[in-house]
Amino acid sequence: xxxxxxxxxxxxxxxxxxxxxxxxxxxxxxxxxxxxxxxxxxxxxxxxxxxxxxxxxxxxxxxxxxxxxxxxxxxxxxxxxxxxxxxxxxxxxxxxxxxxxxxxxxxxxxxxxxxxxxxxxxxxxxxxxxxxxxxxxxxxxxxxxxxxxxxxxxxxxxxxxxxxxxxxxxxxxxxxxxxxxxxxxxxxxxxxxxxxxxxxxxxxxxxxxxxxxxxxxxxxxxxxxxxxxxxxxxxxxxxxxxxxxxxxxxxxxxxxxxxxxxxxxxxxxxxxxxxxxxxxxxxxxxxxxxxxxxxxxxxxxxxxxxxxxxxxxxxxxxxxxxxxxxxxxxxxxxxxxxxxxxx
Numbered sequence: 001x002x003x004x005x006x007x008x009x010x011x012x013x014x015x016x017x018x019x020x021x022x023x024x025x026x027x028x029x030x031x032x033x034x035x036x037x038x039x040x041x042x043x044x045x046x047x048x049x050x051x052x053x054x055x056x057x058x059x060x061x062x063x064x065x066x067x068x069x070x071x072x073x074x075x076x077x078x079x080x081x082x083x084x085x086x087x088x089x090x091x092x093x094x095x096x097x098x099x100x101x102x103x104x105x106x107x108x109x110x111x112x113x114x115x116x117x118x119x120x121x122x123x124x125x126x127x128x129x130x131x132x133x134x135x136x137x138x139x140x141x142x143x144x145x146x147x148x149x150x151x152x153x154x155x156x157x158x159x160x161x162x163x164x165x166x167x168x169x170x171x172x173x174x175x176x177x178x179x180x181x182x183x184x185x186x187x188x189x190x191x192x193x194x195x196x197x198x199x200x201x202x203x204x205x206x207x208x209x210x211x212x213x214x215x216x217x218x219x220x221x222x223x224x225x226x227x228x229x230x231x232x233x234x235x236x237x238x239x240x241x242x243x244x245x246x247x248x249x250x251x252x253x254x255x256x257x258x259x260x261x262x263x264x265x266x267x268x269x270x271x272x273x274x275x276x277x278x279x280x281x282x283x284x285x286x287x288x289x290x291x292x293x294x295x296x297x298x299x300x301x302x303x304x305x306x307x308x309x310x311x312x313x314x315x316x317x318x319x320x321x322x323x324x325x326x327x328x329x330x331x332x333x334x335x336x337x338x339x340x341x342x343x
Contacts, residue, residue, distance in 0.1 A: 008176060008214055011169055011249075012062040016089055017045040017054045019174075023181040023322070028290055033310040036320045038185075039292065040178060040195075043299075043327040048118055051327020052204050053085040055170030056162035061089055063166050069156035071096035071148055075137050077273055078103045079297070081328050082161045082201070084115040087124035096153065097124040098144060102134040114333040163203025163237075165244040171207020172214065172245075178322065179211075179218045187320070189218045194317035197324035198302035199224035199234050199263070200272075204326065206241035209260050213253040223262045223317065225305040227298055228272035231265040267305035273297045273331075275338060279304045284342045295328030296335050 022041045030037030042052050064072055072090050076083040076099070083099045090097035099119060103109055106128035112120050119126060129140055141157055148155040161167070182189040199205050208222035226234050239257035246255055269276040275296045283300040287293050294300040306323060309316050332339065 007216065008172065008211075010173060011059055011166065012066065013058045013169070013173075014062045014065075014093075016049060016058050016061070016092070019045065019055070020177045020181070021045055023178065026290070026292075026323070029286075029307070030321075033307070033314050035310070035314065035317065038320075038322045040181075040322050040324045042174070043293075043325045043329065045327065048088050049085055050329060051081050051085060052171070052174075052324075053082040053162060053327075054089065055174055056167035056203055056207075057085060057089050057158075057170070059169045060158055060162045060164075060167050061093060061095075064095070064156040064158075065093070067156060069095065069154050071098060071153045071155045072158055073098045073100070073141065073144055073148065073155045074158040074162070075100040075102075075134070075141070075160050077101065078110050079115045079273065079331050079334055081115060081298075081331065083124075084118050084330065086158060086162070087119045087122050090124070091122040097122075098127065098148065098155075099124050100127045100129060100134075100137065100140055100144065102131050103128050104131070106130060110334070114330045118330065159201075161201025161203050163201035163206070163241060165241060165248050167203045168207040168210060168241050168245050171204045172211040173207075175208050175211025175218075175220075176215060179215050179220075182218070182220070182322075185320075189220075191219060191320055192318045193220045193320045193322060195220055195222045195322045195324055196302065196306045196317065197222065197224055198298040198326055199226045199238070200228060200298055202234055202237040202241055204324070205234070205238045205261070206245065208324075209238070210242055210245055210251070210253070210255070213255060213260065214251065221262060223264060225264045225267050225302040227301045228268055230268075231263045234263050235261050264305055264309060267301050267308070269301065275300070275335060280335075280339055280342060282307065284339065292325075293329050293332065294325070295331040296339075297331045298326055298328050
C-alpha cells in the first residue's frame with residue numbers, strides 16, 4: 001500500500017481478499033452524463049469470495065480466531081452474499097458454520113441454487129426461519145448459540161453483513177486503498193470525488209465514511225443508495241456503527257450523523273431482492289454493452305438509482321464519481337427467468 005495507509009493503525013486482519021481491487025474508467029456511461037465515472041471493482045476480491053463482505057470478514061474472522069471460536073454463526077436472506085462469503089471463508093479456515101436464513105416457507109426452503117448451492121457445497125448448516133422470526137433474530141441467535149455450546153462447540157456471532165465496529169475496518173482499509181488509486185488520476189486525491197454504493201446492512205458505508213475522515217488530503221464523500229428499509233433506518237444504523245468504532249478504537253476524528261452520512265432514498269422499488277423491469281433492463285444494458293455484471297439485489301438497484309439521479313441532475317455528484325461494485329454475481333442465477341425475458 002502507499003502513503004495513505006500509513007496514518008491508520010488497524011486491528012488484526014486475515015488475508016482472505018484479493019486486494020487491491022482495480023479502479024477502472026467506465027467511459028460509456030460517464031460520457032452519457034458528462035461525468036468522469038469509475039468503477040471500483042470489489043466484485044474482484046475473489047471468485048467464490050467475490051464482493052464486499054470478505055473485506056469485513058477479514059477483520060471479523062480474525063477476532064473470532066483470537067477468541068478461540070470453532071464455529072461461526074451468522075444470518076441473512078435466502079440468497080445472502082454475506083452468508084455465502086462467511087461459509088466459504090469458514091471452510092478455508094477450518095471453522096464450522098451455521099447460517100440463519102429467512103425465507104417465505106421454512107418447511108419448503110428454496111432450491112440449492114446461486115448462493116445457497118455454494119453454502120451447501122462448503123458444508124454450512126442452514127437454519128431456515130420466517131421473515132417474522134428474522135425480525136427477532138437476536139432471539140434466534142441466542143437459541144442457536146446455546147445449542148452449539150451445549151454440543152461442546154465454541155460459537156462466534158457475526159451480525160448481518162458483518163456490519164459492526166470490527167467489520168467496518170474492512171472499508172476503512174478499502175477507502176485508504178481507493179485514496180491511493182485516486183492520487184494517480186488527473187487532479188489527484190484532492191479533486192472532489194463522490195463514492196456511490198449500495199447500502200444493505202450499513203457496514204460498508206460506515207467504513208467508507210470513517211476512512212474518509214481518517215485520511216488527510218482526500219476530498220471525497222460517500223453517498224449510499226439503500227436497497228431496503230429507508231433513510232431513517234440507515235442513518236440510525238450507519239451512525240451507530242460509526243460511533244461504536246470511534247469510541248471503541250479511540251479514533252481522533254469528528255463524526256456527525258447529520259453531516260457525514262449521505263443517503264439517497266427511493267430506489268428500494270418492489271422491496272429487498274425484488275426487481276422492477278427497469279432495473280433489470282439497465283442491468284442487461286450494462287452487461288450487454290460493457291461486459292460488467294451487476295447483481296439484482298445490491299449493485300443493480302444502486303446503479304439504477306445513481307443513473308436516475310444523474311438523468312435529473314448531472315451535477316448532483318460532481319465531475320468525478322466512483323461507483324463501488326460490491327459483487328453479488330451469484331444473485332443473478334435465481335432470477336434467471338425474469339432476466340432471460342429481456343433477451
